[in-house]
Amino acid sequence: MRWSEVRVKSILTRTAGYLRSVCSHSAQPYRGCSLGSSLCGVGCYVRHNRWLTRGAPWGSFLEARVNAAERYAATAAAERRWARRTRGSFDVFMSSSTDPFVPQEQRAGVTRSLLEAMLADPPDGLVLQTHSPTVTRYVETYRELARRCRLRIHVSVETDRQRLPGLPPPASSAAARLDAAASLSAAGLDVAIAVAPLLPILEPEAFFARIGAVAGSVIIDHFIGGDGSPTGARTSSTALPAAMARVAPDSVSLAYRDRMVAVAQTRVRRVGVGADGFAGRWLSWSEPCRSPDSRTAGKRCQAPAEEGRK
Numbered sequence: 001m002r003w004s005e006v007r008v009k010s011i012l013t014r015t016a017g018y019l020r021s022v023c024s025h026s027a028q029p030y031r032g033c034s035l036g037s038s039l040c041g042v043g044c045y046v047r048h049n050r051w052l053t054r055g056a057p058w059g060s061f062l063e064a065r066v067n068a069a070e071r072y073a074a075t076a077a078a079e080r081r082w083a084r085r086t087r088g089s090f091d092v093f094m095s096s097s098t099d100p101f102v103p104q105e106q107r108a109g110v111t112r113s114l115l116e117a118m119l120a121d122p123p124d125g126l127v128l129q130t131h132s133p134t135v136t137r138y139v140e141t142y143r144e145l146a147r148r149c150r151l152r153i154h155v156s157v158e159t160d161r162q163r164l165p166g167l168p169p170p171a172s173s174a175a176a177r178l179d180a181a182a183s184l185s186a187a188g189l190d191v192a193i194a195v196a197p198l199l200p201i202l203e204p205e206a207f208f209a210r211i212g213a214v215a216g217s218v219i220i221d222h223f224i225g226g227d228g229s230p231t232g233a234r235t236s237s238t239a240l241p242a243a244m245a246r247v248a249p250d251s252v253s254l255a256y257r258d259r260m261v262a263v264a265q266t267r268v269r270r271v272g273v274g275a276d277g278f279a280g281r282w283l284s285w286s287e288p289c290r291s292p293d294s295r296t297a298g299k300r301c302q303a304p305a306e307e308g309r310k
């Protein structure tokens with residue numbers, strides 16, 4: 001893992017493309033992701049973004065944006081004015097092209113400092129999205145932030161399987177991430193589980209029942225329509241679809257996603273599909289999931305990203 005520290009000119013990026021319907025801005029405390037060599041990194045949309053990777057293998061580098069908090073404090077007021085004028089609200093997605101809780105966060109504290117800067121000058125809304133159970137580390141900060149802005153925490157859990165044969169293991173178990181979600185919910189926070197990209201589920205009823213027990217919401221997205229290409233072509237160039245098809249041949253179709261959405265609707269209070277889910281726009285109880293998805297086609301998921309996807 002190549003580690004470096006940089007000072008950036010800005011930390012708030014005005015969203016475009018997929019993220020535009022989700023938040024006004026994204027914030028990336030790091031460039032790169034040290035979870036990139038684990039299971040989620042295989043289908044990670046950001047790995048296809050040459051502007052971000054600068055030709056380096058995904059998962060091989062992590063750059064800490066050490067002045068992130070300072071840049072937030074310096075620019076939040078102007079960005080808030082712009083966002084309220086043009087988008088109606090100043091909402092930040094953290095993060096779409098890295099994980100705010102990479103293991104190195106414990107030492108570097110870039111995410112922590114950025115959250116503290118937001119405490120001092122809060123956005124109107126904040127979505128925190130992570131694959132790491134260490135998201136629980138700053139729970140007191142979240143509670144305070146939730147008093148000052150709309151805060152929703154997305155914990156990514158793509159499957160109930162321990163492994164997909166032929167692919168690397170996840171950086172943390174699904175159970176550990178669901179337990180983290182339970183802790184956050186118990187602290188009174190608004191938590192959603194992001195099943196994105198949807199991988200083959202071993203026991204759908206039990207999986208979504210567990211999600212319903214630990215979080216108020218679930219977001220489901222498939223790599224088709226979710227990876228920034230209309231047909232899932234980006235993901236098709238990776239080892240992920242073949243590994244999915246080996247354990248569940250139908251899992252590489254949108255019909256599979258729709259079946260999982262139907263199960264989720266019987267187990268979880270709020271269900272969102274694709275970008276709508278990331279934005280907190282939920283299906284009504286009676287609304288079936290449309291397939292092929294007219295709302296999310298050509299858009300990204302897992303962590304939506306204007307700079308790629310996480």
Ligand code: SF4
Pocket residue numbers: 033034035036037040041044045046096097098099131302303309310
């Ligand atoms: S999906 Fe998220 S956590 Fe996984 S490699 Fe990509 S940015 Fe990192």
